[in-house]
Amino acid sequence: MCLAVPAKILHLIDDKHARVDFGGIEKEIDVSLIEAPKVNEWVIVHVGVALNKIDEIKALETLQMIHSIGEAQS
Amino acid sequence: MSEVTLSSMTQSFRQKEAISSLCAKIALAVNPDRTYRFMEFCGGHTHVLSRWGLADLLPENIQMIHGPGCPVCVLPIGRINLAIDLALHHDVILCSYADAMRVPASKGLSLMSARSLGADIRMVYSPMDALALAKKYPDKEVVFFAIGFETTTPPTAIALQSAIEAGLDNLSFLVSHVLTPVAMNHILARAEDLTNPHPVKLDGIVGPAHVSSVIGTNAYREISQKWRIPIVITGFEPVDMALSILMLVNQVNESRADIENEFTRAVSERGNTKAQALIETFFTLREAFEWRGLGTLAHSALRLKDEYACWDAEKRYDLKEVSVPDNKACQCGAILRGEKAPKDCPVFGTACTPAMPLGACMVSSEGACAAYYSYARVPIKNNHKGNP
Numbered sequence: 001m002c003l004a005v006p007a008k009i010l011h012l013i014d015d016k017h018a019r020v021d022f023g024g025i026e027k028e029i030d031v032s033l034i035e036a037p038k039v040n041e042w043v044i045v046h047v048g049v050a051l052n053k054i055d056e057i058k059a060l061e062t063l064q065m066i067h068s069i070g071e072a073q074s
Numbered sequence: 075m076s077e078v079t080l081s082s083m084t085q086s087f088r089q090k091e092a093i094s095s096l097c098a099k100i101a102l103a104v105n106p107d108r109t110y111r112f113m114e115f116c117g118g119h120t121h122v123l124s125r126w127g128l129a130d131l132l133p134e135n136i137q138m139i140h141g142p143g144c145p146v147c148v149l150p151i152g153r154i155n156l157a158i159d160l161a162l163h164h165d166v167i168l169c170s171y172a173d174a175m176r177v178p179a180s181k182g183l184s185l186m187s188a189r190s191l192g193a194d195i196r197m198v199y200s201p202m203d204a205l206a207l208a209k210k211y212p213d214k215e216v217v218f219f220a221i222g223f224e225t226t227t228p229p230t231a232i233a234l235q236s237a238i239e240a241g242l243d244n245l246s247f248l249v250s251h252v253l254t255p256v257a258m259n260h261i262l263a264r265a266e267d268l269t270n271p272h273p274v275k276l277d278g279i280v281g282p283a284h285v286s287s288v289i290g291t292n293a294y295r296e297i298s299q300k301w302r303i304p305i306v307i308t309g310f311e312p313v314d315m316a317l318s319i320l321m322l323v324n325q326v327n328e329s330r331a332d333i334e335n336e337f338t339r340a341v342s343e344r345g346n347t348k349a350q351a352l353i354e355t356f357f358t359l360r361e362a363f364e365w366r367g368l369g370t371l372a373h374s375a376l377r378l379k380d381e382y383a384c385w386d387a388e389k390r391y392d393l394k395e396v397s398v399p400d401n402k403a404c405q406c407g408a409i410l411r412g413e414k415a416p417k418d419c420p421v422f423g424t425a426c427t428p429a430m431p432l433g434a435c436m437v438s439s440e441g442a443c444a445a446y447y448s449y450a451r452v453p454i455k456n457n458h459k460g461n462p
Contacts, residue, residue, distance in 0.1 A: 006084060048199060060080050
């Protein structure tokens, strides 16, 4: 229920709707809660509504930090 | 340092090497002379622990206690009865998320079995599907069974806003939206309550991912300070979970009680303020709301504001919720409070299975019992002759 799914914006239909790609499955969703949605940005989608953007730089930073933990151990 | 790339928002956070190195780090970090009792609040995180086998990779002195963050599980029977009553006796099209369809209610009924008795009950993906049905069938009344924590509340608000804008008066909402911080506070208060015979002492909380993307990390500040408990907001992938457990272990070792955010890629301090404003436009706090397992909690759920009463199914159909106790054999209540694990329930996997559930925790895709059953975390007793 509280699980939202990451999706990438393919194109904006109007100021409230966009077509997104859930790793192969395309769907039209509501993006009215997103501040200035743009094509190729990631969003987390829950019951047909984008709840937030997913920040690609922050995602990379998290992965980078985990990677450095692994390197420190080996 | 070798280069880190982002292949996808899911696969990049499911890599075995990352999970292995984080678990090795956790094993090094734990103090062998103590236990670490962490509650993952969300049923989604309970499933992450089971699905990815993380529970078996953690040191034995880390105990993961499953929390009440499963919206279908915490809905009491009386609430489900309201939805069934609407569908059977008020000639409406009742729309529900799939998770709630098979929860056992009174008289041996569920929404699914009510449908087989002739009630018009539709399983929907989104509240916007209920909106579309109301437009398609202007001569019928459509009711959306609006359940869920703060993640699911903004979509309900969008559907209501769209109904108002479209002038639809044949759509209403059976609002059962509940509030995460209130439930979390209740769990922590019970742990410190000297009159509670089953206090669940916790050393830290794995905080919700997507709920927090709406309400923000600031929403937990009061709780963290009041109970001096470490909280780490955590994404729903196994790498997120392992990193958060490491962050919690570090906080405990350093005697800190901070709110930390592992899920920085989608959660901010303030959350989604647009979504919060929309919730505030249409909803207000209920005086009290009954939760399965947690009892009746003050200001723990939402209802529509009085000016939107004509879209409120409870008012429109004069519905009165009657409290109904759970099946005596079912341990859902104690499991939702973190007092028991699915393996402690005598009917787990025997009289209660996903195909024939006795309790909501076995039904929902976020229920702890469903997680244990689906990923075989408890050996199923050989002597049962029940379902295939």
